[in-house]
Amino acid sequence: MRRVVFSLATFIALAVVSFVGVDALPGDGCTALLGRFGTNAKIDACRQENNLNDSVVVRLKDWSGDLVRGDLGYSIKRDEQVSEIIIPRLRNTAVMAAVAALIAFPSAIVVGLLLGRYPRKRISKAVNQFSVIAMTLPEFVIATVLWLVLSIWIPIFPGVSVMPSNASLLQLLPNVWLPALTLAVVIFAHSMRTMRASVTNVQNMPFVESARLRGTNERKMISRHIVPAALPPVVNVVALDGAWLLTGTFVTEAAFNFQGLGRLAIDAISDRDTALILPIILFGLAVYLVSSILADSLVRVFDPRLRSNNR
């Protein structure tokens, strides 16, 4: 509970810092809208109209008041409510993230368990080494390779998504696969390696040998003794990767021209559309704070010692 309050305070503090920071950047909604054709008089008029001449404190107050009421603001540049721009793209990114997570996490845990059981086998070491490559390759390289194989050589998926941001789910799905697979490769490597190392570590603990010497069969050894003890570090990695799936997919979305939040963020930054940048930053903040709270509570489920310390 204290943790939630603390996170909320962190969120508010960072939100204020973000607002002031973005405000300090040269340019605002009016210069973004009028571009280099904007004369000083036109820009001034525009600022007057949108209350941009108020002091930072006043605007921060207005903005946060709107935020609390659920109003994300208004993009002068796009002449649209921010929520109407963000929500469909957020949905697209969320679908992509969900597909990537469903592909990567369960398989990573199973593969990590199998490889971790036999850390000395050649296949175990080979897969582990190969996953280092997957982790270190930039996403655009993975994206290019997948695109080459699954779109050009074997044309299963569309190479570039050509869909409006508010396409229906049915239209969206074919376009999700390639970016989702690209992300899945990276997070699979992360979580699989963590699981493998954790299982190898847990297997050598005295309580595992002790359980074996009591006659516990292998199936119970794995399901009751090894996996629950091996999962906590993996939960933390999964939480971080999960948050990254929702907030860090700029490169992949750009590579496939996928109409998601990452793509929108790049556009917003290059347009200096401050009204649009801020909510995206805040969303990222919230995702990381929530995911780390979730991870911590999940780890508590696996480790009774942490539960009793919290009393």
Added chain:
Amino acid sequence: MITTLTQSQILGFSNVTVRIKNEARDSRPILEAIGLQLERGETLGIVGGSGSGKSTLLRLAAGVLTPGLVLDQGEVTTVGKNLLVATPAERSNIYGSVVALVAQSIGESLTPHLTVLSHFRDTVSGEAVDERVLESLAEVGLGGEKYLHRYPHQLSGGERQRVLLALALVRSPQLLLLDEPTSALDVSIGSEVLTTIDRLQRSRGFALVCVSHDLGVVSQISKRIAVMNQGRIVELGQTSQVLRSPSHEYTKALVSSIPKLDQRIRESSSQSNETVLVCRGLQIVRGQTTRAIDSLDLEIKQGEVVGIIGESGSGKSSLLSAICGLVSVTGGSLHDGDGYDLSTALQMRPREVLSSIQMVFQNPDDSLNPMRTVAQSLSRYTHATNSEISSALLSVGLGEQFLTRRPREMSGGEKQRAAIARALLAEPRLLLLDEVTSALDVTVQAAVMKTLADLQRKLNIAMIIVSHDIALVASFVDRILVLRNGQLVEQGSVDDVIKSPRDSYTQNLINISARRAAI
């Protein structure tokens, strides 16, 4: 060579030699030409120092060969089978139902995320599991349902050892293998656990092999004893006979090294009237509210040796830590002989005060920097010259060749001697010894204590020695203090405390020790 066990035999080692993998054949093996038979229902104790191969032997009996070791020759037959070549499925059928092993590290042998009941459910199934588990726990002295749903971290050391015993015995194995069943427990609790094991063995009639470094432990629960040294069984016979008339040199040393309540290893020296430490109404609070030490009065004279006895949690280590400045004093007063206030933080103490109080810690592996040679470790902070260091080393029985050695090239006893030499280089007036021999083998312990006795006589420094072993303390000190839950429950001269203890707890410790010594 194939041994055939007779029907009545349950365990047989024939000419077993175990080596470190890939090591030259002329190097000393871990186990060498071990021959041993155990009848059904028989009890055997295996005693030996660290590195004697006793744990390797015990694990081999359960078909477990520590990774990195190879069976060079010979054969181990457990209940008619060679477990080393058994498949995992065959093993899990045998473990728990025919053979059970309780490993040494009781702190880590229970799965941290499972309750006591869940541990039982691994191997006990069918109807009325809860009733069977309750019965099993009651048998090892853990009555009541409250233990069923506890997690390992909610159990004390003694309770964990009892749970492990119950888990090992719940399916009535014919052979129970115990590795150091009491080494992680306080003396009185260890003694109670041994009594339980003895009772269960008598009523159930399983065969028992118990490995320990402590002759007292194995003799309490086994009819026969095997003494191991450097990978060999040097003596094997009836417990009473081995203890009364040991034939092998090592066994003789082992028996004579056990501290005895009525045997002094150090003569009292002349004490001056000068005090080196005074504390009045001392109080030390650790954590939020735990009173590690509560209103303690203590005065130590120059050249006096004081022993502090107590179990874990009694506050004995907190007291030493407070004197040398590692723990802060929360109440009362603590002064050295010159009246300097020792409740000052360590960083604030002047150099003379720092060097006048020295402490030697329990585990030399943690107190000597593994990267430094002995000379480097000993000259740091003391700024001693090489000749000063050599003479300090010589006074603790280490030759000049140790100057350039690193901790990994030294035995436990040698490391502890080096740590003592380092403390002496600071020319302390008060030397604090915190369980300095509890990580050492009993023969090594005797030698280190003799060295300390010589040093004390020669230098006439005051010492506080803290230990869980009342016989060790009684044989060495002038005055005994018994601490319990932070309170001083008894204090007096060795004779007074040992001959007429006033506190029941002291009485209990003396009884256990006397029983050990009487073996």
